[in-house]
Amino acid sequence: MSGTFTTGMRTMARGAREEPRLFAVAIAGSVVYGVGTAATGWLVGRVTERVVVPAVTGSAGGSVSTWDVWLAGAALMAVTVVTVAGVLARRIWAGAVAFALQARYRRRLARRYLELPLSWHHAHPAGRLLATAGSDVEATWQAMLVLPFALGVVVLIGVAAVAMAAADPLLAAVALLVVPALVAANVVYQRRMSPRVTQVQRLRGEVSATAHESFEGALVVKTLGLADEEVERFARDADRLRAANVAAGRTRGAFEPVIEALPSLGTLAVLAVGTARAASGAVGVGDLVQIAFLLGLLAFPVRSFGWLLSELPRTVAGDARVQAVLRESATTPWGERHLPDAGAGPAPLATTGLSYRHPAPAVDPLAGQRRHHDSGPTPRHEPSPALADVSLDVAAGSTVAVVGSTGSGKSTLAGLLVRLVDPTSGAVLLDGVDVRELAEGQVAGAAALVPQSTFVFDDTVRGNIALGLDADDVPPDRRVGDDDIWEALRLARADGFVAALPNGLDELVGERGSTLSGGQRQRLALARALVRKPRLLVLDDATSALDPAVERAVLDGLAASGAGTTVVVVAYRPATIALADEVVHLERGRVVDRGPAEEVAARDAGYRDLVTAYARAARDRADEAAGRAGRA
């Protein structure tokens, strides 16, 4: 607990240093609030003593005029107005600090996500990274909304204590006993409550995960008649959550009444002791009222300590996840070399002894402390390498087809060729240069990959294809205009459907825009690559959603465009393979054979099996049918 407190407060201090001005205003407001509130209590005591008591009891010669009464009221109002100004400043600027910090860290995280190498991305589930930028950042700075308040309350207690002591030290001592009691109640409550809250949150996560998984698999649940088992599974989770909620409720249900009773008991003690002190002439009614009233004013603000304490564990947990990303040292080391410009014609490509092993899934930085509800069992064995000792030589301007069964490493190879990831060993040479020696942006400037699954940004068609190359700060020779975009769309055979969209290039596509079919998305991704006039084009099964005729048209168009591009294409279809100068047969991460298609087909049975499977099955069946017919 104390560790959490120190760590959490250190994070808050960092936040204060990062937003010093906003934080200072929030604190200033809170101090005004604290002093103002204490002043109200003191003033109520003074007014009671000097105005109310003489006026009502007629003591002290009854020299109080109506004017004095109104003046006292005006003084109280003035203090209230100042206090309210403090409250406003405190609340608004506390929010300003917290939200500015959230924004600051979200920007930093997003930049980090963009900088970190893809191997790092592949080892971290997207959902968790998103949660870090969303809820973890929020959790980290939520305490900032309470911190200025809590600091103001410290000031309030300090000033109130001095005012009480000035009235009567003994009575002040009795009254102020309530403050440590309240703080103790808060601390005990947080300490007892925090494991219960954690438990409730964990179980709530499990209920949600179970429901989500079950609904997602609803079709399977239905078609296998598993509904009863699923309801039972969910009911177990729901009941555990119920029990945890009741346990938490038992604690919470005790806290509220106790926290309300303590100031009442304190006030009663003040009244009893105060009457005795009044009997001995040590205090007047005004002092008694001042202290009792101040005690009432303290009861609510003291809770801010409890709120702060309950937020700090979330601060610590959230910040741990955020810092784990920000401190991540993995980077893509860029070199300094440059390649000739786009007009330089097709680039030759080679790989030497290329090997790659997928990174192990990353561990949640908080994994030791709590179980991540949405992670199932983890694999026991280290997977075998995705690619092993792959050496290729692709002549400038030629087309190579990479063929292999599911899981043979084709997509991994495609990613390595354009330096999405770096090999475990070996090298990729683009235009004779190791891609790791090239400066940032050079590989992307010369080579384009069209991946298997197409990602469409929540943007217009134009934005999705240009991806920033249409911005004003792009040098004119690289800037992409609408003509270039249409040209690329034509090459990708996407001009037809884009022209038919209600807003053409300005049509919003992606998440909240119009939905595109799989084939349309692929053609968009193809245009995105082609608009960059790449010297090397890598198509990772990128035409699978196109029907054969369109695929042929796209590939023919590429060949005829004359710009001259080296093409590496991952494919199954004989029609696609037929366009290649050479095929590479990949199995279990290794090159089994390579060469012109007919030659490989002639000597490599595995390759034949793969490429001619359908044709062969049909032939076999025809033979069988013929056999049956012959026998009949």
Next chain:
Amino acid sequence: MSTAVKSSAPREGVLRRAQELAPEIAQGLGVTLAIAAATTVGKLVVPVAVQQTVDTGVLAPGGPDVQRVVVLCAVAAVIVLLTTVTAWVVNVRLFRATEAGLASLRVRAFRHVHDLAVLTQSGERRGALVSRVTSDVDTISTFLQTGMLVLVLSLGQVVLATGLMFFYSWQLALVVLGCFLPLVLLRHRFQRPVAQAYAAVRVRMGEMLSAISETVVGADVIRAHAASARSWRTVDAAVEAHRKQAVKAQVATAATFSSGVLVSGLVVALVLVVGTLLGMNGDLTLGRLLAFLFLAQLWVGPVQATAEVLNELQNALAGWRRVVELIDTPVVVPEPSRDRVRELPAGPVEVRVEDVGYAYPGTDRAVLTGVSLHLPAGSRTAVVGETGSGKTTLARLVTRLVDPVQGRVVLSGVDARDLPGRELHRRVVAVPQEGFLFDTTIGENVRRGRPGSSDDDVRAAFAELGLGDWLDGLPDGLDTPVGQRGERLSAGERQLVALARAHLADPDLLVLDEATSSVDPATEVRLQRALEGVLSGRTSVAIAHRLSTAEAADVVVVVDGGRVVEVGAAGELVRAGGAYARLHGAWAAGRG
């Protein structure tokens, strides 16, 4: 698609229905509220003690009466302690009752989601359904456990305090009411812009998260095209928009909150001023006047809290309504009534589709029209057709995932609507294209096909499908974890596991909806061969994406535009030169 939640029911109906669904909540509620009401008396202890101490203690004729005050305060302390205990009892009773009720509400809603037609549960709807059984139920519990209590206690507190104020001095009581009532009335109006500001924050939050998610989910594309500058701009703009809106909402709440602080300061000043003036005329004792300072404070908390609680009440009612509406959504595929229940005769299932028509609920566009088919027991049928021709709908009708709008589906002589769902789905199994897997091991996933089967049964299922080698090739074998939705396996591997699962279920009618579409060609051909063996003695229907499947079937059904256009053996259809022949021609050309 929108069959699941209909327009809102009247409020009272919703409440009554919820009470039927979660009767545990109302159990003992009367007693709980009675104890709660008694508890509010504790709030008056301090003001009364102040009044008594001042008027009869400190200002007692002949000097302060210490003994009287001590006894008074002791009695008051006992009352405070007693009400503290009763408040705790109230809380615990409330937690017990509401949590029990809400747990059963959750489970009922969950069951109903599974009872609803599967086709309503795609995409966005799924997230919404999860929130029905989680956060919507949580909003109800938040209200019942804190809001409702605060409302009851606040009301009691305000009524008691006001009563006592009028008893002490009606003039001063009117002054206090005059200050607070406008605040109460205005507060409710303030609450609306505050709620709107927060709704806007949630929208900005969603936009911001979607911008950030592009940097994560689209990382490969951004890297491949060196497009990070564009992403920075998008993210920065979205982050800034969220920050601005959040601060705006914060200003709105700060203004609302400080209006309460202002009014309570005003009340203190006015009570002292007006009270003193009244006292000077001898209309008010000093003790009563001072008690007002404390009594007036009893208004502050409720005023601050009620606006928020009323907001919570709105949320809870909305949440409650959504849950109840979900549970009350009529099931699209209802269980047969008791007098209609029939049993499915043993052995391979014979399928008769009799003049069936189907349109998605809420639409007029027919997906299938006038479809009649007869699939003999033990036959192998392939259904082919373009995307959107209605093949998948046909598969759903045969497995009774939906009921026809017109005509009927008869399984082994029994109308499918007369078969209990559980029985039907144990014998009639469909393998959908997306082979969904649960987040556990391969072995556990397959075992779901027939709960209670052994590891050897599971292995045998793979072996019989010719997938023994694939399984043996996995380092962890049956214990291989599949990850969420099975995402640690490739799409093709997921389909293999789903097939093994269906095979283990040992169905009498197996419907394969493009169930091998993501498997590589060599494996697929092997699998087809194995399936032919496995399927003997069962009826099978395969929705085919590749015509290789069709060629292996006894009967090919060609669907086009929601109608069956051709039925016959593959060879005959090719020779006939119709729709199938055209599909076959295109396919043979692509095959190279």
